[in-house]
Amino acid sequence: MVIEGMKSTGEKTKSSVKFFEGEKWLVLTGLLGFLLAGICAVWVLLYPVSPDGNVSNAFSFNAALGIFLLSTAAIAPFSAMGVKGRAFFRWSYILLALYSYFAETVQNFRGVNPRFVKSGMPFDDMVGDIFAFVALFLILCYLFLAIQYFRKKSYMRRPALVVGIRYAMIAVMFSFMAGIWISVNNGRIVGVHGNIIVLHGLGFHALQALPVVAWLSDRTSFTANARSKWTHLTGITYLLGLIAIGWQTYLGRSIFEWSVLSLLICSCFLISLATGVQVLRKTPLGTIKANI
Incomplete structure (x- = not known):
């Protein structure tokens, strides 16, 4: 009976994991994407844009990244990562996302394509080069998260x-x-x-x-x-x-x-x-x- 009671308690603990649990800062970073998208939307309605940069692209990028971060925050608690692993993923992704928001929004407002810079200033080339590395790290960090869901510990939850x-x-x-x-x-x-x-x-x-x-x-x-x-x-x-x-x-x-x-x-x-x-x-x- 004691063993059965302990098993029931353990099962309850596994099933008690909630969506978004412990991911307040990742959620806020996702919501920041919607705020930036809203600003870009208003700008597109009020002002013309440069032929090189496109604020409407910044709008769609910020909104898409915001949705992606919120979706990730929702399911992160069900991964097999421990406290330190989740903290590493969370803050790495927040920093990478913040730079992505910066590059996409600021550069498009300046009339520069942040990914494919054409005849830009040294600053533009630097932002674009860093953006390429940021995109690579976004993939690698997410691969780290994805692997966790294929572990037995995650499945049992x-x-x-x-x-x-x-x-x-x-x-x-x-x-x-x-x-x-x-x-x-x-x-x-x-x-x-x-x-x-x-x-x-x-x-x-x-x-x-x-x-x-x-x-x-x-x-x-x-x-x-x-x-x-x-x-x-x-x-x-x-x-x-x-x-x-x-x-x-x-x-x-x-x-x-x-x-x-x-x-x-x-x-x-x-x-x-x-x-x-x-x-x-x-x-x-x-x-x-x-x-x-």
Whole structure:
């Protein structure tokens, strides 16, 4: 009886981990992105921009980075990292994100492309060079985080949720590879109509979509086996859709161009979306707030 009681207490401790737990500063850094995006949006509405810099790009970048940081802060507590590991990741990412906000916002306001500097001042070249290293460190630090979700310690905390996070981490790695592709390609356009930014963006959005479906499935009355199947189906079809987008882009074609690959892309994301909707339909609304 004592052993059973101890086991129950341990299980309760594992399941008591909450979203955003201990990530106040990462959340605030994410919210800063929305503040900067709002400032950029107002500027775009009121003033013209330089032909080189583009404040609308700063708007989309700051908003996207803000969403990315908030999503990361939400799932960070479920990783297998210890206190020191989480602190290292948290403050490394905050510092890297702050520089990214600075480079993207200030340089675009100055009329300079922060990534691909053309005939800029030495200061502009320096900011661009540092930005390239910052982007590399953002990838390496996130890879460190991603690996933690594939450890048994993380899985034991919230099995269903962590499976969804694992798929999201793989998708995020696809996005990072797309970002490197953009840098090597010296721009987002491939061939005539291929646009790498589509793959880049959709990969990051897996960080919101896939863990949510996995979390909702854990709230349903499905059997454990059925919940696992729904989560895997959502994740696999999402990843297949990303791979198809990557290949279509590599061929220099738009994802809206009529082709077998376009049909595959559409089918994969429709199945992934339909799976998420089905799981949501089977989730009692009263359990959502109670189990966050």
